[in-house]
Amino acid sequence: MVLAIKLDNVSTVYEGEKRPAIRDITLSIREGEIVYVVGPNAAGKTTLLETINGLLPVFRGSVRVLGLDVRKHGRKVRCQIGYVPQDFMVNSNEPYRTIDVVLMGRCGKVGVLRRLSKVDKEKAIEAMKLLGIEDLANRPIGKLSGGQQQKAMIARALAKDPKILLLDEPFSNLDPESRERLSELISRLNKERNVTVVVVTHDVQQINNSCSRIVVMNNGRIIADGKLEDIVEAAEKILPINFWRSL
Amino acid sequence: MIWLNYTIFQRVIIGCIFTGLLTGLLGVFVVKMRLTAIGYSIAHSAFAGAALGLALLADPLMTALLFSIATALLIGPAADKAKLPIDTITSIAFSLNMALAFIFLTLAPTVGLSSEVASVLWGSIVAITNRDLFFLVVLTSIVIALVYLFWKEIFTIMFDRRMAEADGINTKPFIYFTILMVGVVIAFSLRLVGGILVYALLFNPASSALQFSHDMRKIIVLSPILGVISCISGFFLSLVFNVPIGSSIVLISTIMFAISVIISPKKRREVRT
Ligand SMILES: Nc1ncnc2c1ncn2[C@@H]1O[C@H](COP(=O)(O)OP(=O)(O)OP(=O)(O)O)[C@@H](O)[C@H]1O
Numbered sequence: 406m407v408l409a410i411k412l413d414n415v416s417t418v419y420e421g422e423k424r425p426a427i428r429d430i431t432l433s434i435r436e437g438e439i440v441y442v443v444g445p446n447a448a449g450k451t452t453l454l455e456t457i458n459g460l461l462p463v464f465r466g467s468v469r470v471l472g473l474d475v476r477k478h479g480r481k482v483r484c485q486i487g488y489v490p491q492d493f494m495v496n497s498n499e500p501y502r503t504i505d506v507v508l509m510g511r512c513g514k515v516g517v518l519r520r521l522s523k524v525d526k527e528k529a530i531e532a533m534k535l536l537g538i539e540d541l542a543n544r545p546i547g548k549l550s551g552g553q554q555q556k557a558m559i560a561r562a563l564a565k566d567p568k569i570l571l572l573d574e575p576f577s578n579l580d581p582e583s584r585e586r587l588s589e590l591i592s593r594l595n596k597e598r599n600v601t602v603v604v605v606t607h608d609v610q611q612i613n614n615s616c617s618r619i620v621v622m623n624n625g626r627i628i629a630d631g632k633l634e635d636i637v638e639a640a641e642k643i644l645p646i647n648f649w650r651s652l
Numbered sequence: 653m654i655w656l657n658y659t660i661f662q663r664v665i666i667g668c669i670f671t672g673l674l675t676g677l678l679g680v681f682v683v684k685m686r687l688t689a690i691g692y693s694i695a696h697s698a699f700a701g702a703a704l705g706l707a708l709l710a711d712p713l714m715t716a717l718l719f720s721i722a723t724a725l726l727i728g729p730a731a732d733k734a735k736l737p738i739d740t741i742t743s744i745a746f747s748l749n750m751a752l753a754f755i756f757l758t759l760a761p762t763v764g765l766s767s768e769v770a771s772v773l774w775g776s777i778v779a780i781t782n783r784d785l786f787f788l789v790v791l792t793s794i795v796i797a798l799v800y801l802f803w804k805e806i807f808t809i810m811f812d813r814r815m816a817e818a819d820g821i822n823t824k825p826f827i828y829f830t831i832l833m834v835g836v837v838i839a840f841s842l843r844l845v846g847g848i849l850v851y852a853l854l855f856n857p858a859s860s861a862l863q864f865s866h867d868m869r870k871i872i873v874l875s876p877i878l879g880v881i882s883c884i885s886g887f888f889l890s891l892v893f894n895v896p897i898g899s900s901i902v903l904i905s906t907i908m909f910a911i912s913v914i915i916s917p918k919k920r921r922e923v924r925t
């Protein structure tokens with residue numbers, strides 16, 4: 406069994422804070438899993454994702470991603486992780502075209518002192534096609550709608566051919582049809598390219614059959630982790646019963 | 653109208669070209685990497701440094717360089733770690749630097765040096781030396797070479813630093829190097845525009861260029877051009893009206909900014925029906 410992500414007793418404390426935002430997290434995610442992370446606001450979901458990709462420094466415990474210690478090899482790890490942040494919004498005057506932004510996803514992977522090549526550009530266009538935004542390639546990114554911008558950020562994450570995808574509420578700005586398409590896209594990438602996916606969402610409708618696991622967080626801790634049937638009981642304590650019934 | 657000896661004239665024109673190029677180029681990074689507050693602090697500490705140089709009868713360029721690099725090294729990491737809000741640091745640093753600068757200026761032995769005091773305050777064309785030009789040319793070449801080599805990273809960081817990190821780019825060296833360069837370039841530009849106004853050279857051309865285009869690749873070329881135009885036309889303006897060159901450069905670059913806002917293609921509506 407190959408582990409894509411392994412957290413051991415991890416706590417993350419924001420600078421200037423006394424309380425850890427996530428505490429004593431132990432979590433293993435196998436390669437090729439799709440894991441949904443749910444929980445109320447301020448549960449620590451975003452913090453968990455940014456601890457996994459090393460954007461936030463680990464305060465205690467160890468984080469290993471693709472066999473590497475994130476504390477030591479953060480950048481190498483991040484080149485393999487497609488990260489879509491929650492609610493990333495662009496200033497309407499931002500002087501970048503959409504294709505430029507999608508291409509940025511490849512920069513770390515290509516490495517310093519190397520130019521982006523035709524292959525990189527093809528990857529970026531392919532990623533935009535997957536999201537159905539290839540028509541927007543030459544539009545200034547700031548002039549796109551919120552949902553279009555979100556798709557561009559997802560395309561940026563996909564452009565790097567990631568081994569792991571961390572998606573923080575990727576459905577939030579999307580219309581029902583786009584949500585459905587994204588959901589299918591996630592399953593497809595998972596099946597065809599064996600991409601490990603961690604999705605934070607409040608939108609339980611999107612948790613479909615392809616999902617192998619649900620992790621429920623509250624107050625900085627994981628309070629339940631498993632298949633849907635296994636977690637309902639624990640999860641009911643923090644989220645209303647209808648929430649889970651609706652699944 | 654002032655008539656200049658040809659060598660001085662030549663020197664000033666070259667100084668204007670390279671100062672305008674450098675500040676215009678760096679200015680885009682400063683604005684897009686959200687380092688304007690830091691640039692502001694560095695500019696005023698360079699001013700204080702130059703004033704100290706006058707008081708100590710030392711070379712103002714060297715003391716300005718010392719002050720601005722020290723500030724860059726101090727403020728850069730502090731602002732980076734967000735230990736204190738950058739606005740707070742900037743406001744306090746601004747007033748402190750101004751206070752220091754004025755103390756140093758009053759301490760400066762004024763006899764026969766008042767023109768030097770004036771040059772530190774408002775800039776002066778006769779203050780530029782061949783050594784300054786040499787450093788300016790070297791600096792410009794280094795900066796342009798680095799921008800060429802690391803364009804991909806700089807381009808990405810200017811869009812969003814955190815996302816650049818998330819894509820595996822090490823952003824710290826770029827940010828710190830930009831801050832350091834700002835320190836050096838400000839110290840060198842101080843001669844031309846003077847300590848009080850040097851900041852405008854970093855900010856105005858870049859802000860104007862950002863109004864003009866939707867494409868970062870064009871902005872990065874346009875801003876240095878606007879910088880050069882500001883410096884050279886400011887120079888002629890100062891000759892014609894016999895006003896300090898620093899002020900006339902700032903006037904020109906401000907007018908340029910106003911024009912860029914008015915004719916900005918970003919503000920134009922193109923309705924097709
Ligand atoms: N930059 C920060 N500095 C200090 N504390 C923070 C910061 N960001 C988040 N926190 C705190 O950490 C805790 C977890 O926040 P986090 O953003 O991970 O929650 P979340 O589960 O993603 O919530 P949401 O559903 O609202 O996105 C919260 O108590 C929050 O106040």
Ligand SMILES: [Mg+2]
Nearest residue numbers: 450451452491
């Ligand atoms: Mg969140």
